[in-house]
Amino acid sequence: MRRLKVFKNLVIDSLDAITKGSRKYHIWMAFLTFVMLAGMYCYSIQLKEGLSVTGMSDRVSWGLYISNFTFLVGVAAAAVMLVMPTYVLKDIDFKRSVLMGEGLAVAALIMCLAFVVADMGGPSVLWHMIPGIGVFNFPNSMLTWDVIVLNGYLFLNLSIPFYILFRRYQGKVPNPKIYVPGAILSVLWAVAIHLVTAFLYQGLQARPFWNNALLGPRFLASAFAAGPALIILVLAVIRSFTAFKIEDKTLNKISMIVVVAAQINIIMLISELFKEFYAPTHHSESAYYLFFGLDGKTALLPWIWTAISMNVVATVILTIGKLRRNLKVLYFCCALLFVAIWIEKGFGLIVPGFIPGPYGKIVEYLPTGIEVGVTIGIWAMGAFIFTILAKTAIGIELGTLRYKSRKD
Amino acid sequence: MSEKKKWYSLDLGLNRKKSDTTCGCGKTEGGCGSHKPEMTDDAFLEAAVNASIGEEVRKDGFEQVFDVKMDRRSAFKKLTASLLIGAGAVSTSCSVISGDDSKEKAQIDWEEQFKGNYKLMNDDEKKATVDRLMRSYELRTGKNISMTAENAADDVLFGYAFNISKCQGYMDCVNACVEENNQDRDSQMQYIRIHEMKDGKGFNFNEADDNYYHEVPAEGHFYMGTQCFHCDNPPCVEVCPVSATWREDDGLVVIDYDWCVGCRYCMAACPYDGRRFNWSKPEVPEAEINKNQHYLGNRMRKKGVMEKCTFCVQRSRKGQNPACVEACPTGARIFGNLLDPKSTIRWVLENKKVFRLKEDLGTEPKFWYFMD
Numbered sequence: 001m002r003r004l005k006v007f008k009n010l011v012i013d014s015l016d017a018i019t020k021g022s023r024k025y026h027i028w029m030a031f032l033t034f035v036m037l038a039g040m041y042c043y044s045i046q047l048k049e050g051l052s053v054t055g056m057s058d059r060v061s062w063g064l065y066i067s068n069f070t071f072l073v074g075v076a077a078a079a080v081m082l083v084m085p086t087y088v089l090k091d092i093d094f095k096r097s098v099l100m101g102e103g104l105a106v107a108a109l110i111m112c113l114a115f116v117v118a119d120m121g122g123p124s125v126l127w128h129m130i131p132g133i134g135v136f137n138f139p140n141s142m143l144t145w146d147v148i149v150l151n152g153y154l155f156l157n158l159s160i161p162f163y164i165l166f167r168r169y170q171g172k173v174p175n176p177k178i179y180v181p182g183a184i185l186s187v188l189w190a191v192a193i194h195l196v197t198a199f200l201y202q203g204l205q206a207r208p209f210w211n212n213a214l215l216g217p218r219f220l221a222s223a224f225a226a227g228p229a230l231i232i233l234v235l236a237v238i239r240s241f242t243a244f245k246i247e248d249k250t251l252n253k254i255s256m257i258v259v260v261a262a263q264i265n266i267i268m269l270i271s272e273l274f275k276e277f278y279a280p281t282h283h284s285e286s287a288y289y290l291f292f293g294l295d296g297k298t299a300l301l302p303w304i305w306t307a308i309s310m311n312v313v314a315t316v317i318l319t320i321g322k323l324r325r326n327l328k329v330l331y332f333c334c335a336l337l338f339v340a341i342w343i344e345k346g347f348g349l350i351v352p353g354f355i356p357g358p359y360g361k362i363v364e365y366l367p368t369g370i371e372v373g374v375t376i377g378i379w380a381m382g383a384f385i386f387t388i389l390a391k392t393a394i395g396i397e398l399g400t401l402r403y404k405s406r407k408d
Numbered sequence: 409m410s411e412k413k414k415w416y417s418l419d420l421g422l423n424r425k426k427s428d429t430t431c432g433c434g435k436t437e438g439g440c441g442s443h444k445p446e447m448t449d450d451a452f453l454e455a456a457v458n459a460s461i462g463e464e465v466r467k468d469g470f471e472q473v474f475d476v477k478m479d480r481r482s483a484f485k486k487l488t489a490s491l492l493i494g495a496g497a498v499s500t501s502c503s504v505i506s507g508d509d510s511k512e513k514a515q516i517d518w519e520e521q522f523k524g525n526y527k528l529m530n531d532d533e534k535k536a537t538v539d540r541l542m543r544s545y546e547l548r549t550g551k552n553i554s555m556t557a558e559n560a561a562d563d564v565l566f567g568y569a570f571n572i573s574k575c576q577g578y579m580d581c582v583n584a585c586v587e588e589n590n591q592d593r594d595s596q597m598q599y600i601r602i603h604e605m606k607d608g609k610g611f612n613f614n615e616a617d618d619n620y621y622h623e624v625p626a627e628g629h630f631y632m633g634t635q636c637f638h639c640d641n642p643p644c645v646e647v648c649p650v651s652a653t654w655r656e657d658d659g660l661v662v663i664d665y666d667w668c669v670g671c672r673y674c675m676a677a678c679p680y681d682g683r684r685f686n687w688s689k690p691e692v693p694e695a696e697i698n699k700n701q702h703y704l705g706n707r708m709r710k711k712g713v714m715e716k717c718t719f720c721v722q723r724s725r726k727g728q729n730p731a732c733v734e735a736c737p738t739g740a741r742i743f744g745n746l747l748d749p750k751s752t753i754r755w756v757l758e759n760k761k762v763f764r765l766k767e768d769l770g771t772e773p774k775f776w777y778f779m780d
Contacts, residue, residue, distance in 0.1 A: 050711040051670075052595070052687035061675045061685060121670015121685065121712025128525070128650045128669055135525050135651045135667075143649040143673055205769045206643060206679035358681040359603065359634065360614035 006403055010169055013401050014392040021391070024241070032384045039377010042370045043118060051121055054371040059363035060354040064371050065119035067346035068378070071226070072108045072115070073150070073197045074219060074345060078227015079105035079157060080190035081257045087176075087183035093250050099164070099393045100238065101231050105157040107386035109150060114378045142200045149193045156186040165396045170403045194219050207353045209286035212275075218268045219345070224261035226341035228254050229334035234386075236331055244394045248327065255330055259318040262337060266315050269308075289362070290352040299364045300351060307343035310336045509547055516544045526664040526703065527654050531559070538703055545708075553699040555707055558725045560658035566719050566774065567659070567746040569756045570633055573780040574740035577602055577624035577631035584735030588720060589706040590698055592690035599684065599717040600635045600732060633741075634765070635732075636661065636682035636717035637773030644674035644683060653714070659746075659774055660721055662704040663714055670712040679766050680773070683716045719743065746774070 021029075046053050056063045082101035085091035117123050128134040129147065138144040160182045167174040198216035205211055232254050239246045276287035290300050314336040323329045347365075356362045367375075395401035523537055534557035545553050582600045591597040603616035607628045616632075625631070638661045645653050645661060652667040653674055675683045689711040701707040702722035709715050720730035724743070728734075733741040744753035756762065760778035767773075 050686070050688035054687075057687070058597075058675070058684055061672045116671075119671070121672070121714075122668065125521075125667070125669055128652070128667055135528070137649050137651045140646050141649045141673070143647065143671065147649070200673075201676075204643070204647075204677050205771075206677055353676070356614070358679050359601070359616070359618065361618065361681075 006166070006170060009403055010166065010401075013169075013403075014388075014395070017395045017401055018388045018391050029384070029387065032380045032387070035380035036377050036384065039374050039380065042373030042377065045370055046118070046374065047123075051119075053368060055365055055367045057363065057365075059357050059361060060351060060365035062119070062350050062354070063365055064347065064367040064375050065115045067350045068375055069112050069115040069119070070197060070201075070219075070350060071342050071346045072112045072382075074194055074223025074341075075227045075230055076105045076108035076112065076153065076157075077190040077194040077220070077223045078231065080187050081224055081228050082231065082254070083183050083190075084187050085253070087180050088187065091253075093247065093253060096244070096397065097231070097235055097246055097250050097254070099161050099397065100234060100390060102157045102161045103386055103389040103393060104227075104231060104234060106154065106161075106389060107382045109154040109157070110385055111378050111382040112150060113154075114381060115375075118374050118378065142196065142203055145196045146193075146200055149189065149196050153186070153189050153193050156182060156189060160186065161393065165393055168396050169401060191220065194223050201349075201353065206358060207286075208283035209290075209353045210349075212272075214268055214272060218265065218272070221261050221265040221268055222341045222345050225258055225265055226338050226345070228257045228261070229337045229341075232258065232334045233331060233338070234390075236327070238390065238394070242394055243398055251327065251330065252325060255318065255324050255334075258334065258337065259315070259324065262311070262315040262318060265341075266312065269311075285356055285360075286352040289355050290348065294356065295362050297355075297362050297364050299366065300348065303343050304348050307340045307348060310340035311344065314340065513544065513547050516540045516547075520544070520666065523666065525651060525667045527651060527667075531557075534559075534703065541703070541707065549694070551694075551699075553697075553701055553707075555701040555703060556722070557703045558721075560656045560660070561725065563745075563747050564658040565746040566638065566724060567744065567753045567757075567776070568638075568719065568774060569742040569753055569760075569762065569776045569778060571738075571740040571742070571780065572630060572632055572777055574738040575602070575631040575633060575736075576738055576740075577604055577620070577626070577629070578737060579624075580735040580737055581633065581732035581741065584731040585717070587696065588698055588723070588731035589718075590690075590692050590701075590708060591684075591715075592686060592688075592709075593693070593696075594691050595687060597684050597686075597690075597715075599682075600633055601681065603632045603634065604629050605632060632777070634680060634682075635775075637680050637765070637771070637775035638717075638719060639680075640772035640774060641770060643677040643679065643769075643771060647673045647677045649673065656704075658725070660704075660719055660724075661716075662718055662721065663716060664704070665707070665709050665713045665715065668713040670714070672714070674714060679769050679771060683714055686711050686713055686715065 054063060054065075079101040082094050082098045086094040086098040117126065120126065129136060129144075131138075136144055138148070160179050163179055163182075164174045195216045198219040201207070201210035202212070202215045232251055235246050235251060235254075238244055273287075273291075276284045280288070285294060288294055289297065290304055292298075293301055314333040317329060318324050318333050318337075324333075351365050355364065392401065520537070520540060524533070526534065526537070529537070538555045538557045542553055542555050545551070579602055582598050582602065585591070585600050586593075586598060589599065591599070601618040603613060603618045604620050604624075604626065605612060605616045607630060609615060611632065620626075638655075638659055640655070640659065642655055642661050645655055649671060650667060650669055652669070653661065653663045655661050670685070672685055675685060686709055690709050692708070697708075698706055700722055702718075702725070705718045705721040720728075720732075723730055729743050733743045742752050742756055744751035746753060746757075748754065756778060757776060762776040762778045764773045764776055
């Protein structure tokens, strides 16, 4: 009974906290709301007309939505890079930033689910997937595995921070015996979500571009570069706009993770390129299309070469310790890396899987305005959710949001 | 009808009827000056009817209803009827004691929305949903369709063979398939693709053209058709998260259109380009709808679901050949029961050098190619 009362107060307090803020905060939230509404309008058109309003076709049947989904699973998985040292290795440095990482994971996961729903032909019959009332084709379909791991991870990343914040809100110290097992589980789980998502593609013998054993590991490497890179950028913003203190030491430690993952990612990229181009087979055609174009169809060329150059430049700069410790350079490189991997693990991965088609037909894919609108809307939703979560968490961590203080 | 549509460029009844009544100016009626003035009244009436049907075919949605040429009497009749329907809809939706029809419609819609997966239904449930769908069609359009839920027969395993030497690329099979299976006319969906290949290049799909618009057989080319191969080990079935697609006991790989959630994972998993998606609401002109339907076959689909070749389940389970086999003028297509030692398909498999596509993937297609 008392817990319910505390929870009610927490909701009221956090509603209070997220609706009050500086002028910049209000402009930011209004902007996000506007973009979300525009995205919803685009989605309403898609609901009415069907997926024909997107650039997808029978030849390229997955596009921007699934690309963003794949990338964001990686971002969500990356929260673990902060969880592990904080809870498991008891590194006190990360303690303050880990809540941000978990908030980011929650936002990314909700975006993932939104992208999947946006891609569905029949969102109104999605209940067919719910075990019990529907038919859940487990364990045959990798998609059902993905549903389980994503929702499980969402639950973990909601419950652990909630427990910690709920205790802090009451001015109590969270009990490590309760949250550390959860944290360890979420570390393993994070690896699983990205590996399972890779298996989604890796298991298709019909698509040689995806059907290679390196896909899963490469997903992990790129995710552990892009995710923490985003966390660094977010922490930088939080540092400059709120009283929440994040030390340079923390950013430096996270940047170590970014650089190691980015290096491994480049090594794997080289291995992949060697395999595809040293002794090219019929199965290398998708890679040819991606990197050099096929039959004069070159839509992805500018994207992939931009991505690779950004990737290499950022990795090289970050490898040099002196440059990495310069925060301005670090932010710049993180932004480069994030965009590069978004291209590479997004449509640079999904679209070439369909080109050329099973019988060699080359039909290119270009997203339509409506598709882009929905995509941007979902990204705005993610940013909106993260801002709300972060504002509440920061309030509790700083002690401005307290259960007791309301009573006085 | 636009000449660009592949399935109309060939031998279709409507096409001929249409070309009889159009003149060089492109109009379907008089006014261009080239129509013969001595046309008799009867002939003119017939021409006008044909022309208006021809136009109706091209239109969809509201246009079909509102954009039709008619005389004053039928216009009044239709207006009155639609007013009655409209008024009825308003009154039934507002009143507690609504009409039986709309109540029934609502009941059917409700039951259809929340029915289970066809694969798991027993025969009574199958019959119930088929009855509901037929009744729903009747309530909506005033016309009857016949739909069955015939199960796979014992000791039947369907197989298909394609004679590469015989196929001349006429694409009669494609037209017959579109007509038989009520495929969406707007997006020109086709289950069958005919690949035109160059002589001397072997089976080089990369250089083949599956979208040709010229006279066939073209000099120095040969033709090869692909469609769903009804694999014995179908990758598309494995990946479906809701089991909306499965392999029936007679070997047909089928889809429950009402259970499909439209994730298109099966499409990505198919190595043979055998699956199609309804990117928008499929439209088939009322006059062209094939009313002999099967729940798993050619019944009307909706937007956002997968569909594919079913070896014309509505025909094959009645002992008929699929429409493509029947339409083929060269006899390149052979269909039959693989478990019947006296069937033609068995004779082909035993006496010809047959092969299948992408056998290395382990999908075990039940679709063989051979040459004379």
